Amino acid sequence: MKVIISGDHAGMTLRNEVKSVLDELGFTYEDVGADCTASVDYPDYAFPAAERVANGEFDRGIFVCGTGIGISISANKVKGIRCALVHDVFSAKATRQHNDSNILAMGERVIGPGLAREIVKTWLTTEFEGGRHQNRIEKISTYEKE
Numbered sequence: 677m678k679v680i681i682s683g684d685h686a687g688m689t690l691r692n693e694v695k696s697v698l699d700e701l702g703f704t705y706e707d708v709g710a711d712c713t714a715s716v717d718y719p720d721y722a723f724p725a726a727e728r729v730a731n732g733e734f735d736r737g738i739f740v741c742g743t744g745i746g747i748s749i750s751a752n753k754v755k756g757i758r759c760a761l762v763h764d765v766f767s768a769k770a771t772r773q774h775n776d777s778n779i780l781a782m783g784e785r786v787i788g789p790g791l792a793r794e795i796v797k798t799w800l801t802t803e804f805e806g807g808r809h810q811n812r813i814e815k816i817s818t819y820e821k822e
């Protein structure tokens with residue numbers, strides 16, 4: 677599985693934690709997030725990275741900003757993206773099983789590194805359940821095309 681990582685200045689430290697989990701799990705990744713502590717604009721880092729998930733270059737994305745809110749709102753503007761803002765392990769599992777989320781967003785100012793690591797592991801290793809959930813996702817795709 678190929679994972680693209682992105683985020684703004686406020687998510688830089690947590691992105692390093694995410695990369696360490698991906699190394700442990702043996703996943704291939706590219707970090708295209710801001711490599712600076714100077715203030716940048718999260719949409720500039722969300723849109724291009726989300727497009728690379730939507731066009732199939734990457735299987736999944738993991739995005740981090742201060743709260744996870746701005747980057748998730750931005751990612752969800754890209755057609756084909758189902759970005760879930762997650763700060764607990766239950767939701768990390770449920771959003772894969774029910775929503776087939778293809779981008780995970782987290783906020784570095786919201787959760788600590790230990791919980792973030794568990795969320796990332798759970799989100800990357802939980803399969804989509806399909807069935808009735810497939811129909812719901814198709815309704816989202818249809819709406820996007822209208």
Ligand code: RB5
Pocket residue numbers: 684686687718741742743744745746747
């Ligand atoms: C940056 O200060 C902060 O606003 C941003 O990282 C994010 O939390 C926005 O939703």
